[in-house]
Amino acid sequence: MTSALQPRWATPDLHAAIKDHYDGLIELYEDLWGEHIHHGYWAKDEPDPGRHAAQVRLVEELMSFGPLPEGSRVLDAGCGIGASAVHLAQRLGCRVDGITISAEQITRAEAKAAEGGVTDRTTFRLVDALHTDYADGTFDVVWALESCELMPDKRAFLAECLRVLKPGGTLLVATWCARDDSLTADETRLMGRIYRDFVVSHVLPLDQYRDLADGLGFTGIRTDDWSERVWDTWKLSSDIVKPVVRDPSVVWKLVRAKGMDIFRFLNSVPLMKQAYDRGVMRYGVLRATRPL
Template sequence: MTQEGSIEDLHRAVRDHYDKLVDLYEDLWGEHIHHGYWDLHAPQTPRHAAQQRTTRELTAFGGVPHGARVLDSGCGIGASAVMLAAETGCTVEGITLSHEQVRRATEKAAEAGVADRTSFRVMDAMHTDYPDDTFDVVWSLESCELMPDKRAYLAENLRILKPGGRLVVATWVSRDDRLDPSEVKLLRRLYRDFAVSHVLPLDHYAQACAELGYTGVTTADWTDHVRGTWALSADIVKPLMRDPSYVWKLVRAKGADIFRFLNSVPLMKQAYDRDVMRYGVFTAVKPG
């Protein structure tokens, strides 16, 4: 169920993927390049509002304190960091492997007027240079799936959290670890196309956190609230794929791999429809 290659290979794949596609992600998905959260009785909520809702729901689920010092681990182009700074008064430091994401996140924070409470830099989230006991919160919104060594990632976050600090994670997860060969094949295609290392069942994360010494581990499955993301994304991509001039423009700018990336959107919808891919959140506390 894991992607092949060394950690260096996987890091290079992530860096190249986001450096190359940062503007396309923003054009297609908006500044919040993550899942949206919908009430089950209100599926018509606009996608951008649903994506903002995900950040707010995760803030509430994780109990992020007002004014906390936060590490946004895998910060993307900074949309969640900007919201945390603007809406909860947090000071947020964002890290990512992508130089282009750092550039765009820095621009967006300045545009939003929160440059004094945010900063962004390139760093490996599994091996940071922060001292022990630095952060009140480590925030990880759809970046844990990119980490080649999940246990090392959780351990590093435990190290840099202050006693009593909180780890807050939303991540792609698999239904379980008893997938049939066709389901594993589907996951491995998604790993390749989205530069993902591998996904785990949600209960594996809870077990790993407990074994590492976290307390207060709480999990929730948000799959039903977020699955509409991929129906909407497929609707966005379909007309683009039918426009040869647009596709060839992308190929000239981004390379032939763009075909694989665009075709991965219906594959992700299929993974949700087949209950292979799910969406989990968890929070855990460093003992005081």
Template structure:
């Protein structure tokens, strides 16, 4: 295992296998605890708390505005999860969305959600490695990556693939977990490494590193934003949701029988993320860039 928190924790084959096992095995638990949008929420400063699920939708809306995402765009949802963002983009903006993931169970759930929402004709979901897709060059108006970049073991290869499949003038739009900076103390590094293990992700980078990588790849009109203060409540609320599960031995052992011993790491990962935000080790960044004409 690497000693740096800014380098991959896993080999790519091991990571892919772990991601498949993790999400195939825990997809229903994720959805039970987090809802259909399995990502951070966004709480606007000075506004009345809308509730966790509304905050998750708000984050999608804020990302759409940050892009911006245009109506009718052809979109690659790189790391589509259970399809909530793809369905939302299709419903709200009439986008045609290709969602890709490493989890067969996520695809099954995403297809069901698209059918329930009445947008199966605007969405499709496939088992594809986002770092190495089979799409032709210049295919998409937008590549959307909502909390999937942290899973990618080779960030530059992922961003290069995003650029390749974008049409000239197309937009890369990413929201991802970030490290505070590249000057982490040993205890901070250990905390991030535990999160990598328990959440089954590769590693995180400081937001400014992503700006540098996208510039190195020749992308233009690069903009970044730190949304950490807006998303922090996600982990306070998530910790409150997990507490009753952790405190009930009958529920714990039911989950162990159904999901195996890894359930302990999964449940422990939630307070670890809260700790990482509280200690300003983890941050939440967004960035967008354009493929030159």
């Protein structure tokens, strides 16, 4: 049996699938999730701020986890539709290079930067985060918000992050994680279905990310498990998707517009909720420094 901690896809197939998935479904993602297409963060013992505010809170929490200095030169590796890049440029005056392999994401990110008045501080490019063309020591910060799970070679990705960071620069990662490397056969099947439907390569336990960073020579490594803080994302997302699934006319309208992959997309939300409910999927953050 294939391990849930090994890549599900061959790299060329993964890249093609990611492009098809996000280029085809980007509007639906934004309609359902809003401009920040990632988990939200709900602080313990605080009133519920709402899903969109929680997504912004997660960006702010990751900024603080760094902390991310004002005016930093930032590489947003796997920038999506640019919401985080725009936020960093607006809040901290950062100069952000966002990279992705989805042309539709680039188009949407550029539009969002224009809407946010930060086109002078943001650039979006079609670049593979595993093989960038930036010179060594270009960036103060590499920011990877829910993109590491897409990377077929985690070590190579972290090595590229190390290369493009300036000495003393900071790597900030927030990523889906596995509970551990001892999943049952049923848990492995569940993770495999999530990889297929979300077009994800694979995930690792948080401690394995720490070990990879340490082995590459990063220093000042800190990790934290935010699973309990982000869990509500999938409770709310399931509630959002339910009315769509229950209305056949809406489903078939989506099929005509987006193709049969819409079924996998709609099925992926309850699968993620199940994975969190069972404790199989976790959510981790990592901070590390390139040595001086």
